[in-house]
Amino acid sequence: MFKNLTVEKFLQEVASENPTPGGGTVAAISGAMGASLISMFCRVTAKGKKYVDVKDEMERIGEEGDKIREKLLKLADEDTKAYLEVMQAFKLPKESEEEKEKRREAIELASQRATEVPLETAKEIVPLLEMVIEIAPKGNPNAISDLKVGMELCYTGFVGAVANVQVNLSTLKDQSFKKEIEEKLEVVIDRAEKAIAEGRKIIASYGYSC
């Protein structure tokens, strides 16, 4: 599992000529890193004497962040697994008509899975972006730059996950499956775009130039 690699080793594996771990896995890790900073912002706030009124809420949201982080770390592994299964399917024999048909089916199924995993990653990240809107106005302003970095990492993870859905979607044959995913994608993109626009507005009010 990628979470058990050292940061250095993980980055070396990403940088290698092997296509895995690639953008889908890194997008999930980016979301997990964003989730960590959101949890930290909540905890730094919760321990401050001035924030007694929001202590419970901040502790609760901090823990929600932990749970989503753990799910995203799992999705990081699943993304690489799904990609490798697509590669395996492409390697199936294609001599006879029967083999060709079996191979086509295997590729389609594996590609569907490789579409579902980053969609799941994108879905997990949306609540993180929505949390930022909740906590930014109530939390400790001394840690607002940490929250900003966290929010942007979540959004980068989201955008990366969506790009991976779209790449895999373009290879699918099953039109009804494709349509279903496209509809789900539209819903999450809509939610994420609203959340990031609002989150950026709140954080910009603390004053940053980019």
Place this chain on the structure above:
Amino acid sequence: MFKNLTVEKFLQEVASENPTPGGGTVAAISGAMGASLISMFCRVTAKGKKYVDVKDEMERIGEEGDKIREKLLKLADEDTKAYLEVMQAFKLPKESEEEKEKRREAIELASQRATEVPLETAKEIVPLLEMVIEIAPKGNPNAISDLKVGMELCYTGFVGAVANVQVNLSTLKDQSFKKEIEEKLEVVIDRAEKAIAEGRKIIASYGYSC
């Protein structure tokens, strides 16, 4: 060193109630992760038979990406170190006038360092964003979604680093030092904004909806 922690442990440390490692360190890691995907895009391209003409260039840029990644991993550590030194300075005794003066000086010096480190992070990331413009049009389009995630991670690292410069800048007393940093910051923001706008334009031409 953070690079020697497992991904899971590093994220746990970020999520804790301790202010370190915080946004500055995570911004540097974000840049390092982006650099890894840029290196991977170059290597995936370089090993493709269709890309013989750009093989040498891609290998060279892939290695440049490795070098910047290593620098960013060091800056991730330095950022936390600089933050801890500011905290140390605040804990100095402040009974006598002499102590007060010594403490003020120590805080100023440590805060200057805490401003220089994220500025260095931001500076290291700019060439990564500029590399994307070079390699995106020539590289293997099958890996363009990886490059997109890499570019966005670099930009997020950049934005996070700049936010950390600005936060620390606002606490400084030495006006000439402050002005010097502000001028340097303006130059890197200008280069980064140009590069990300151009990089996004090129990658959008491959078709992504967000």
